């Protein structure tokens with residue numbers, strides 16, 4: 001049939017194997033690079049940072065810790081992290097990576113490819129990314145397909161305190177939400193029926209927040225996307241409370257992220 005359409009022989013015989021070889025080579029190169037980065041020894045200083053700041057990492061067993069380190073190293077190899085008016089130490093880079101890896105740790109196949117640039121601001125900033133004064137202050141923000149902005153002071157605070165609030169988890173939850181192009185509190189990668197269930201769940205929770213019947217803090221009442229991002233913070237940081245008071249929401253997050261932090265607690 002291809003002969004009849006006038007396709008030159010070279011297109012039929014030569015290009016398909018060439019294209020297949022090229023794709024195979026690119027995939028292999030990517031896999032080898034991930035492997036190389038992943039097995040690169042995690043230096044003692046990096047390990048001390050995780051030991052000193054990341055409670056999630058401390059709760060893992062030895063095998064899981066090595067996997068967490070590998071995934072953090074892979075994230076840092078891929079991510080572009082830039083300080084805006086502030087320096088970005090290895091410790092801060094590790095905290096950014098740990099926030100992201102906590103979300104995907106239950107699903108080893110998930111990665112953070114095509115991430116926008118991650119901008120680190122010294123302190124909370126306003127809606128124009130200026131250092132906040134009298135404006136409303138943001139500790140973090142995701143500009144779809146453009147940038148993830150994080151306040152360094154808020155990020156460090158999030159890892160030092162045990163409160164549910166966690167700017168790193170919050171902003172990377174937004175990234176999972178908007179990967180399908182919609183900022184609606186329904187995370188990416190779900191089949192259609194599950195998406196509808198999620199939507200109903202998030203809408204219910206939004207109503208509960210707005211009527212003072214939710215364990216989530218009032219910022220979750222801003223819209224569906226914030227309900228989801230704040231729910232993710234509570235899932236990791238106050239899992240028992242979330243499970244006790246909103247079992248359906250807890251179970252949906254547990255199944256989606258394939259982790260059960262309330263049991264680990």
Ligand SMILES: [Zn+2]
Pocket residue numbers: 170174225226229
């Ligand atoms: Zn948010």
